[in-house]
Every structure is written in C-alpha cells, then in structure tokens.
Amino acid sequence: SPTQPNFPGWRPGPNAQQVRPLPHGVPSNARPPTFIPDQRPPPNVGFPRPPPTGTRPMSPRQGQMIMPSSQPVQINSTTGVAGMKPPSQVNSGQIQTTIPPSSLGTSQYPRPQGPPIATRPQQESDVNNIVSQMSNIGIHQNLPSQHPNQHPNQFDQSAKLNKQTRSKRVHHLSSDLNSSTYNSSSQNIYPQPPINEAQPVQQQQPIFSPMVPQPPQPGQHNVQPMLNQPQYMQPPPVPGPQPPQPPSMARPAGPNVPRSKIDPNQIPSPVAVQEQDQELYDEKPYMTCTKTIPLASTDFKAVDEGNSNPRFMRLTLYSIPNTEDLLQTSHLPLGVILQPMAKLRNDESPIELVDFQENGPIRCLRCKAYINPFVIFVEGGQKYICNMCLFSNEVPPEYFCHLDMNGRRADIDQRPELKYGTVEFTAPEEYWARPPAPLSYVFAIDVSWNSIKSGMLAKCVETIRYILYNSESIPTECKVGIVTFDKDVHFYNLQSQLEQAQMLVVSDVNDVFVPLNSGLLVDPIESRTVIEALLESLPMMFAENKVIEPVLGAVVEAAHMALNSNGGKLIIFQTSLPTFGPGSIKHREDPKLYNTDKERSLFGPQDSYYKNLAINCVDSGICIDLFLFPNTYTDIATIGLLSCLTGGETYYYPNFEVQRDGEKFAFELHQNITREFGYNALMRIRCSNGLRVEEHFGNFNMRNTTDIELAGIDSDKAFGALLKYDSKLDEKTEAYVQCALLYTTSTGQRRVRTHNLSVTVTTLLGNVFRHAEMDTTVNFLAKQAVSNTITKPLRDIRDQITDKCVKILMSYRRHCASSSSPGQLILPEAFKLFPLYALTMLKSKALRGGANLTSDARVHCMRLIKSIGVTESIVGIANEHGKVKLPPLIRVSYARLENEGAYLLENGQILIFWLGRQLSSEFIRNVFGVDTIEQIDPKLSSLPELKNNTSIQIRSIINYLQLQRSKYLRLTIARMQIDATEIEFHNLLVEDENNGAMSYVDYLCFIHKQIQMEVNMSD
DSSP states (O other): OTTOOOOTTOOOOOOOBOOOOOSOOOOTTOOOOEEEEOOOOOOSOOOOOOOOTTSOOOOOOSSOOOOOOOOOOTTTOOOBEEEOOOTTTSOGGGBOOSSOGGGTTOSSOOOOSSSOOOOOOOOOOOOOOSSTTSOOOEEESSOOSSOTTOOOOSTTHHHHHHOOOOOOOEEEEOSOTTOSSOOHHHHTSSOOOOOOTTSOGGGOOOOEESSOOOOOOTTSOOOEEOTTOOOOOOOOOOSSOOOOOOOOOOOOSSTTOOOOOOOGGGSOOSTTHHHHHHHHHSSSOEETTTSOOOOTTOOOOEEOSSSOOTTTEEESBSEEESSHHHHHHHTOOOEEEEOTTOOOOTTSOOOEEEOOGGGOSOBOTTTOOBOOTTOEEEGGGTEEEOTTTOOEEEOOGGGOOOBOTTSOBTTGGGOGGGTOSEEEEEOOGGGOSSOOOOOEEEEEEEOSHHHHHHTHHHHHHHHHHHHHHSSSOSOTTOEEEEEEESSSEEEEEOOTTSSSOEEEEEOOGGGOOOOOSSSSSBOTTTTHHHHHHHHHHHHHHTTTOOOOOOOOHHHHHHHHHHHTTTOEEEEEEEOSOOOSSTTOOOOOOOGGGTTSGGGGGGSSOSSSHHHHHHHHHHHTTEEEEEEEOOSSOOOHHHHTHHHHHHTOOEEEOTTOOHHHHHHHHHHHHHHHHHSOEEEEEEEEEEEOTTEEEEEEESSOBOSSSSEEEEEEEETTOOEEEEEEESSOOOTTSOEEEEEEEEEEETTSOEEEEEEEEEEEEESOHHHHHHTBOHHHHHHHHHHHHHHTTTTSOHHHHHHHHHHHHHHHHHHHHHHHOTTSOTTEEEEOGGGTTHHHHHHHHHTBTTTOOSSSSOHHHHHHHHHHHHHOOHHHHSOOOOOGGGTBOOOOOOBSOGGGOOTTOEEEEEOSSEEEEEEOTTOOHHHHHHHHSSSSGGGSOTTOSSOOOOSSHHHHHHHHHHHHHHHTOSSOOEEEEEETTTOTTHHHHHHTOTTSSBTTBOOHHHHHHHHHHHHHHHHHHHO
C-alpha cells in the first residue's frame, strides 16, 4: 500500500459468529442424503452491455451462465486451513511481503521518530468479532490435500468445472519447517477405502464408528456415530474462565436423535472456492458488462463498461424474475447492497468528475434520475429516453450532439457520464444545504479517573499527535479542536499567537455553552506549537483526577454548537457509563434476561435523549465516532445511537489495556481519519419501471421513505435495500438500479456520485437460481435479521433463517430438479454452500443463543453487521500479483488439526496462532526464540524478530494478512490444552458443534430432513 502509515502503535489491518441448538432434530428414519450439485451445462451468457448511446437497449439473452457456487458471507462462516510446505520445499523468495524491503521480516511497520510503542501482548479472549465465524485463516504445513488412496472429492468436481466457489481459510505451518518430507501421521488423517469412479455418489459410505462418540483429537478422522445413537447433552456454561476443551462431536438437538452416515469430506466445502475463482482474474480484468460477477472475496481489477464496479453495488439476483409471483416461488430475496464510497484497487481507473457548471447534471424531468450510459438518444440527438421511467426528455442546447449511423453520440468518448457506470458530478448551489467548507474535527477526550488508570488518555493524545503531525492524514485546510471532559467540560483556545493553550471550564453541564467565539477550531499547522504542548501536558494535568462519572450528553451538545454552521466530525473517547448530567442513563444490564425472549429489551435505547441529539447532529451535518473503553457495562444500545444515526462508527475496547490494545486502538483511529470520507450527505436509490425500494437496512437516519440522511459516510459503510414490484416487468428489456449520493468532500467540494446497474429480466426460475449471488444474499439476509432483533426474540430470528434456507432449497428441488430421488439432497450450484452460511449466521455473536455474551458485545456486533459491505463480510485473501505466496488452506474443523501443527486462524477481527502440543522444538526456537511450548509467552501481541527464514516468512504472512483488513488484526497465542484463548479458537471452528449449535454435517442433515417433510406434505 503506497499510503502505509508509520506511527507509533500502527499495525496494518473484513469476521465470525455462533448459535443455540435448533428446536428440531433429525428423525431416526432419516436416510443419509446424497449431495448432487446442479451441473447443467451453462449457456454462454453474461450480463447485458449498456446499449450504444442513441440506440434501443439490448434485449436479455436467452439462457444464463451458471453462477459459481457462492461462498458464505463472512458473516459467520469459517475459512479453511491452509498448509505450508516445509522450509526445504519453500523458497524464501516465494513468500514476499508487500512491506518495503527495509522492513521485510519485521512484524510491524518501520517505527517513526517518537516515543516507543508498547508491544506487550494481549491475553483477552473476548474478541470484538463482528461475526464470530465469518472467515478464519490458519497456518499448517505438511497436511496433504487428501489421502493418497482417496478418490478426489466428487462433490467438489462441479466446483472445478465452474471454478467459482468460495472458501474460508486457515493456514497450517509445519511443526518442522526444516523437514523435507511429510509426516506420515499427516498423510493418514482421513483414511478412506478406495472409491470406484463409476460408483454413484450416493453409494459411497464413509467410515463411521458404532461406539459412543468421543471428542476428536487433532490428527484423527472426525468419525460420525451411528444413526441410532442418542444425543449427549452438554452441561450449561459456567460463569468465569473455562479450561480449554476440544469441541464435542456435533449432535442435533433432542433426545435419542440418530446420527447421519455422512463423510464431512463429501459435503460442500468453501475451502477451494476462493482460490479457484481467483485464478479467473489473476491474469485478466473483470469487464463489468460481459462476465459473471466475481466472488466478493476475489481480488480483481474491474473495467467499467457501463455497469458500476461490484465494489460499489451488488444485487442478490442478476436475473430478475418478471413477476412477483415468480420471485415468491423462488423464496430468494430481491435486494441490493450499496457501498457508495468503497475503495478502488490501486490499478483501477479513478472515478471521473464531470462539471456541468451552474446548470448542474442532466436529469430526467419526471423521475429525477441522473443521465447514465443506459439512456437512449432519439430524434437525431435532440431528445433522450430515460431508462428508469421511459420519459422522453429534451436535450439542453449546450449538451446537444449529432448521432452517428449507429445512433451513438459522436462525442461519446468525451462524455464519462455516458460511458461509465460510476461518475461524480459537481453540485451547483441549488444542491447546497449550507455553503460547503473543509472538514472540521473535534476530539472530545475523557479525562476521568478510569481514563488515567487504564492508560487510555496517554495513548490517545500520543496517537492524535502523530496523526496530526507525523502523517499526511488530515486534509489541508481542515480545522481541529480539542475538548476534554469529566464532570465538567473543558474548552481550549488554540490560537497560534498564544504561548500556550487557554483552558475554559463549563461546570453547569445542564446548561452547557461554548465560551469561545474564536480559537476553538484552528488550523493544525498554524497552531502546531500550541496543540502539541497541550497534548503533551494533558496526562500530567489530570494525573490526580478522582472523578469517576464523566458527562457525555453535555459534550455532544457543546460540540453541536461549535460545528453547527458548517458541520464536521466529532470523535469521542469515553471510558464509563454516562450516569451524570444530561443524557445520564442507568445500569440496566440483567444477566437473567440472557437467552430469554425479554433479552431484546436490552437491544434498544433506554430513552429518546441520544436519538434526538443524534438527529440534531444529522441536521447540522455532524458525524460522531465513538471510541469506547469500558471495564463494565456501558449501554452501547443507547449511547451508540450517536454514531449509528449519524453515519459514524463505534469502536469497542472492553477492559482496555495499553500493552494489549494500544496498537489496535492507534491503528483504528488512524484508519478512521485517513479513509475516504464525506459529510452532509443524502442518498437515494431509484429503480426502473415496475420496481421500487420497500425497505432500507443500515446505520443512518430517515425522515421519509426515500432519502437516507447521513451526517457522514466513509469507504467502509454499506447499506441494504429491499426491492418490491409495482407491476410486471418486460422480459424483453433490462431492469435498472441507480444510486445517487450527494455529499461534501473533506476538502469542501459539493458533489453527486452516481452508481448504475443493469440486469436481465427472466421468466424462467432456473435462470433466477443460476444468476443468484450468494455473497450478497447472505449479507442482505444478515442485515435484515439484525434489523429485527428489537421486535423479535433471537430464537425466532434464528428459526426464520433456517426456514429461509429450507424454502430456497425446496423451491429449487420442486421446480428445477423435480425428477430427482427423494433421498437426494439437491443443491443449486450457486447456492450449494448456503446451508453452511446460514449456519454461520446462526453462530454469529449477533444472533447466537446462550447466556455467556453481554448485551454490549451483542449490540456492537449487530451494528457492525448492519454497516459492513459484502467484500468485507466475505473475508478473502488478495493475491497482490504473486508478491506473497500464502500456504494452502484446509477446512475449519478441530478434527483436521494435528498435534505437530501450527495454525493461523483469522476472521477479519482477530488473528489466532494455535500451537499443537507436539510442535517441534526447532520450529518453536525459530519462531519464538525459546526451547519449549511452555516457555512461549501467551501474552505476545507480535512475534519476536528473529533472523531466520522461518521467522521472516511467518511474520511476512501475518503482516500481509493485516494489510488486507480495515480493522486491526490483533495476534493472539493459543497453545493446545494450555491457554484459555483456545476456547475462542474453538468457537471460530464453524464446521464443528459449538456455541450451542449443530455442526455443519448435522445442520445439513437437518435441512435435508425438513425438505423431505415439505416434499411429503406437498405430495
């Protein structure tokens, strides 16, 4: 990355979840299903090209390309585990780092001049995962892809034909990197009898044991018990830290539930899917109008041909049913996920800026849609037909151009708005709510006793100082203000002519005001001496502060007064529950409500104070970001509305420790300020005739049914929209969606950014399934699910997700594969991993059952899911054109681990380094610099910098993974059967039974049985 920051505590850096048992079990008469993917030959059909400007749109092609088996949205699905070759087989040049050569082999970026950074490790197992099973990446070395006698996975053959299937990742580092041969035990992990290639898939019988199931051990085959074996209930969770235990065998809920004879190796797997899809785009770009959309996890270069880059806009269906009845028959959702400010890849063309001067951009007189590549010019170029509403608009004289013999405008190559799906228009004064100005930042810092004790204050001022003066983070011409607070609010005059900052204290927080007419917001460059001196002195000024009840509402009210004229960004650093002053709230956390229907009362705000305050900030264009450092309950459901409604973000660091969490905090604050940002924003989604937006999902404010109000919007924020039918669609034309975002840039320019998408309309249900997009569908369903958590019990929401999975697969079986045997589980190619992703949603921290998760942690994850984009929810590994060669992956299950292995598991929020008990002493010395696994410091937050090939390679891989994420990946050590952090590692193994939920195998059997019941009832 050309913009790698280099400040103290900075580390480079999209997730996972969990569930309770479903209310139904697998009946004793259930037959093991046969998994048969849909392998119908795909016609060579892609998405519609934008019609040549001046001609009629192209009609949808007959037939559709089979959608590659979509991989689970990282909303709690797990990755596979990857294997790394022994050092003798791995050329050190193959594993290159994206970091400059000067820092190769280091676990951090080059340190800047300034105070040293605390690097003492963390041991906290309470990870702030947005979705606790979303994407795991592990590291293991000498694990072969399959047993020598094992026939290639017949189910995955379809994925190889299509090469578009997804995977989750766990990399396996060998316990003996200096060995040139594979360990014999690793070659026999999954012994299976030879399989006759002519033998039908349904006749393959995996190895199983008639004995009582035992917890699988690393290196053992995950044996499934007989169908007639009873369930063994797990004891209820006991409060407090638990000794790490391997996960138990997966069992469906209910007494005397039989077990299925299913080999986990024969069911759909996400492991190879991402790699196969990546191969398609390693050497050639994705043309946005001519090819099947890449997986969200794939690193690709997009060339805008009229449809917007998928990074900005993705639909759940790329072949839309022509009627609502056909859509309801499929049970698939029709929705769109928008990430309007998404970051482009470095080699992609930047968004073109079009300036129509004082007249503003060309818009349809009827529907107000912006001109785009899909409009049709007629009558020699004097009029154009709006693709959204088919209204004939007069072309302004200054915009007129003759058409060529093909009906295209002669100036098409000079008109980006007619050529590209995504463009920006300069907004004239009539689009201004207030005169645009460069962005102003106000840092509001808690200086109460908790802030001093935890070290948050010292780390906060150190990081702010670096961001302002040691990096190019703050845009030029921006202004900065600093406010501190405990039970009073402290304002600072930072005018450049002063020798030192002047502090003014407002004690009457119930009637707060701003005591400065000037000097609160200043140019950070002009007032550098004053600001640096203030930041350096703050920890000493409040070192003896004994106030334990910091005020919050008064701080926001004062900042609103200071930023009201032009808007801006308010960043609050808070350590305690605000129980003093305006907006004071009560401690209402009640563990007795956990895992009950009344638990949802903790997910909503206590009162309307912070909601009303947030709406006032939206009116003034003030975006609020919350950095929370509580050591107890802090009621994120209530105070989090400040960031939720204004388009900001909440960062959650429970039980903050500088040595453990300091680097994570420093990175995320820097990332918050450096990413692309707009404020005073308004967004609207428009659809072509026959469609409309029914509902919106995300973190924003709305006063009507059409306009999304955003005080701020950044490159990581995404939104969902549910589309409904107004009338029947014409299958001979395309359907269109346009998103328009009006916003002010950080430098003070008012702009309109438009994204456009055109897709085919079909009358065939088979085409709907073939062009369904798995990643977007799971992301959309997750947003829809967490939006209902206040009104519905979590149990009902989990049941609805499972019911949706059953209905979708049932619809495909009934209408697209009706001739199949009842004993076969038929999965559409594009949705063959949907049961796994549904299960991972159920296991997310936002939706899982159990009484061991606080409401703060749960609500935090819910709001992250509402704002996360599809690309980040499907955590993948970018290729970076071969600069880093990652180890291969294996599926995320405890039975696939080896005692001799070292695995790196990552989910977009945390990096866990799991070490087997029999890890070789040579590997331990090379990586950790000690002789035995017991001597490894479990609090390590970064690996020691040792001068050997193994150390350099592993630290380079970790640095590379951290570079791919928008959140800091904090390294956690988990030694097998030693560290309590191994519990968190086990919770991320989604394919196993954990968090009170079924294993992948049992859940798939359960889904199959539900489908069989539906078939029998319909017959």
